[in-house]
């Protein structure tokens with residue numbers, strides 16, 4: 001099912017050329033810092049929108065919580081100096097009002113605000129009757145409906161220059177990322193609403209400069225419309241997120257390295273070969289489905305035996321044996337360990353679901369096995 005959002009054509013207001021690049025400091029710190037940064041990053045003529053944080057939601061108190069209202073005019077002036085629109089994050093109605101008073105061109109709702117429907121509704125109400133583009137960052141937890149809900153609330157308030165920003169998700173798992181990308185969520189959003197522009201924020205996903213290029217390139221290969229990359233004229237003295245802000249020179253290097261690929265090609269050799277290969281994939285998928293169906297038939301049979309003999313559904317030893325053996329086989333076949341483990345997990349969940357159905361297929365009035 002597609003989302004029923006009434007949104008303006010992204011090519012008219014935002015995506016003149018892929019990727020749209022939004023850049024600027026994590027936080028506006030001083031009038032000189034924002035102006036210097038903006039002048040230096042725009043010398044490559046590749047920046048479309050200037051960003052700068054004014055109010056910073058910090059996890060713990062006593063770290064830099066943003067310069068506040070005074071920074072709005074510095075941000076706007078810096079944008080005017082390079083003739084580009086400026087964007088900042090809002091978290092409540094007062095922020096919206098101050099941004100509008102200072103002619104900020106674009107607003108975004110941060111990940112910690114998107115999680116709260118009350119906060120999003122307050123912002124949407126403050127925006128009623130205002131024609132301004134708004135981006136919604138994904139909520140910090142991987143809940144697609146919260147993300148969609150925020151977009152719907154803004155759309156219902158009359159905002160139709162809408163976009164989403166993918167900044168990754170908080171996760172307990174230790175990984176090289178600051179926020180797990182979980183690419184499947186923005187992909188699902190894109191499927192549900194193909195017209196919605198999606199911008200990737202590699203700075204918050206990566207959390208460090210060295211991963212910025214890889215994450216940015218992946219976002220473009222997943223057909224995202226643009227990138228929001230934090231930059232600072234001197235990242236080592238930045239008051240917030242110093243490790244993930246990039247210098248103007250490094251920003252240009254990253255942008256120049258990016259490859260923009262197209263979703264199709266008119267080259268006949270390419271399309272013929274692709275069709276051939278896809279026909280083989282279609283057959284293999286059919287085989288996989290048949291095999292899964294046979295496996296699940298057996299699972300149900302085993303379920304009935306277990307039921308007759310009063311044996312539990314979950315058999316940890318057998319399952320551990322399966323994981324050990326199948327990961328060994330998969331590795332020999334050149335498949336990734338992570339892939340096969342995830343696949344087996346889903347298969348096991350389905351086995352348990354089916355056997356639970358078999359076990360419960362009786363009522364207190366009479367066994368219908």
Ligand SMILES: C=C(O[C@@H]1C=C(C(=O)O)C=C[C@H]1O)C(=O)O
Pocket residue numbers: 299302313314315316318319322347348351352355
């Ligand atoms: C099918 C069984 O039940 C469960 C499902 C399994 C499977 O999908 O292969 C394995 C072990 C059990 O946790 C079984 O006991 O063999």
